[in-house]
Amino acid sequence: METPQSFDVALVGLGVMGENLALNLHGHGFAVTGFDLEEHKRASFASRLGTEAPRSLQELVASLRAPRVLLLMVPAGAPVDAVLRDLRPLLHPGDVVIDGGNTRFTDTQRRIAELTGSGILYVGAGVSGGEEGALRGPSIMPGGDAQAWPVVRPLLQAIAARAEDDTPCCEWIGPGASGHFVKMVHNGIEYADMQTICEAYFLMQQLLGLQPREMSAVFAEWSRGELSSYLVDITADILSRTDPESGGALVDVIVDTAEQKGTGKWASQAALDLGVTAPTIADAVFARTVSAVRAERAAAAGVLAGPKLQFTGERAGFTEKIRRALLAAKICAYAQGFALLAAADREYSWDLAHGTIAGLWRAGCIIRARLLEDIRHAYARDAKLANLLVDPHFAGVMQDCQQALREVVATAALHGVPAPAFMSALAYxxxxxxxxxxxxxxxxxxxxxxxxxxxxxxxxxxxxxxxxD
Structure with missing residues (x-):
């Protein structure tokens, strides 16, 4: 164990994300310590970082240099409150607590209020990128007490992903719960993005009869153009994989029931609360909920009638229409997400910089995509843009793609293939x-x-x- 007050930062919660962030910080030259209630996680941390893990929060806090910086990577909700309750008597004015979990922004607002007058600087930081991002460089969206930013900036920007222009994908978002709100909107867009990709896959499968490896090649080709993104890339990879047990496509043996952790639902609820039209984000959530009633769907399939039409169109031509429809639907989903950010800004006076936020999502995060560079430029042209759709560039893209979206939606409806995200994007x-x-x-x-x-x-x-009368 190193001497007291020798560490730069402490991780509380040493699951995969916490441990990988610790390794990332360690790799960038910071002295890192960590704590977890579970002994085997402390042991793993100690082994991988070559340092002993403290056995208590008291020991952890005592080992930190002042001002102390603690990054919480514990499950959202009650566990965060429990850690804060135990930490508060151990901390001094000027110490910084960062909640890096997928916390609901209203909880962050409450915690900031509860810490008012304590001198403890609270930061709600959205962290996106999954396990690999945590280790190699995530997108980080910190917000909260602005006095904390000079203290945590060197740490967070060092470990963040970097865009092609070498800008770190970490910048101060604003006061209050703005960081966690922006991460929630990121996840709402992510839900819609994933659902539209899944619908493109399903249409190619159900209408065109394409096999997974054929679709893998299609998505790989799409990712070399306007649709270039992490999610399209991994879709191409997923569809190329063979199941070692059956010898068939791995995707074909995966149960068609999607789980969720709540952030997409929170984004939809926030849209309703703020009076924002975000149907594609909400329909992506509902697509997951209807997937969950698999037994009911199987029973209903034997009762409910659908169209008997057979698709007779030309494969290559309709595949191109699906590509254009996917691009249009994705733009609509991003437009809804940024409209939600604008509404929150009006409600909470956070002074959000939309172009900066788009820049943070260019690397490291799940929705990283070529499209985000165009969004960044759109807000550089007009920081008060009413809606992404009316930006000249995106208005032109939608003019080019909207007919394909209409034809894809109409074809899906006529043939009974569910495409709720495509349909809601068109209605929007x-x-x-x-x-x-x-x-x-x-x-x-x-x-x-x-x-x-x-x-x-x-x-x-x-x-x-x-x-x-």
Whole structure:
């Protein structure tokens, strides 16, 4: 064990993510210590970093240089509260606690309020990149007490991924729970991104009869162009893998039930709370929930009728339409995510820099993609852009791709192939570009049964009609 007050940073929670972040920090020259309630995790940490792990939080805190910096990588919710409760009496004003877990932003808001007056600097940091990112360089989105940033910046930017221009994918997001909110939106976009890719795969399988290896080649080709991204890359890899037991495609033996950890749901709930239209993100969540009722779906398949049509189109031509539809749907999902960020900024006064956030997602994180460089440029052109769709570049891409999205959605509907994310992306696009919607009738209905009143086009004010004599 090194001498007291000799460590730069401590990890609390030595699971895979915590241990890999510790190794990343160690590899960048920082003196790292760590603690976990489970002895075998402490042993693994000690073995991999060549240092003994403390057996208590008291011992851990005592080994840190001032101001002490502790990075929590424990499960979100009650475990974070428990660690904070135990740590608080051990810390001094100026010490920094970073919550790097997938914490709900409302919990971060509450914890910041609870620490007010203590002098302890609290940071809610979104960390994206999974196990590999934690070890090799994640995207990091820190927010909270701005006094903490000069203290933690050298640590966090050193271990973060770097974009092609060598910019670290870690920058201060803003006050309050802004860091965890931005990470939540990242994950909401991630849900939509994954679902649209899955729908592209499913359409090629169900309508075109393509085999996994054929689709692997398609996705690999797509990733060399506008759709270049981590998720498209790994999809190509997944579809190329053979199951060693059956000899068939590995993807074909995986059960079609998707799990979730809640961040996509939180993003959808935040959109509802803030009055933001984010249907593609929400439908990606619902796609997972309907996948979970597998037994019900199997039973319903024998009861519910669907179309009997056989696809008769040309394979290569329709594959290209799916590519364009996927690009259009992805743009719509990003537009919804950034609209959610803008609404949160209006609500909480965080002063979010959308271009900076897009820059943080260019490397290290799960949604890293070529598209993000274009998004960064869009907000450089207009920092107050009302919606990503009206940026000249993206408006042009949507003009080029929207017909393909329509044809893919129509073909999926006519042939009974579920494509909820594609369908909601198209509805979002058409609703956003519509100069008039049927909400006038809806408002009249509300006034009819509830006297909620309505506004008129020809004069100001609120009006009520006595509909029933």
């Amino acid at each position: 696009y058409d609703s956003y570009r519509a100069p008039r919607l049927p909400a006038n009738l809806l408002q009249a209905q509300r006034d009819y049964f509830g006297a909620h009143k309505y506004e008129r086009l020809d004069r100001a004010g609120k009006f009520h009609t006595h509909w029933v």
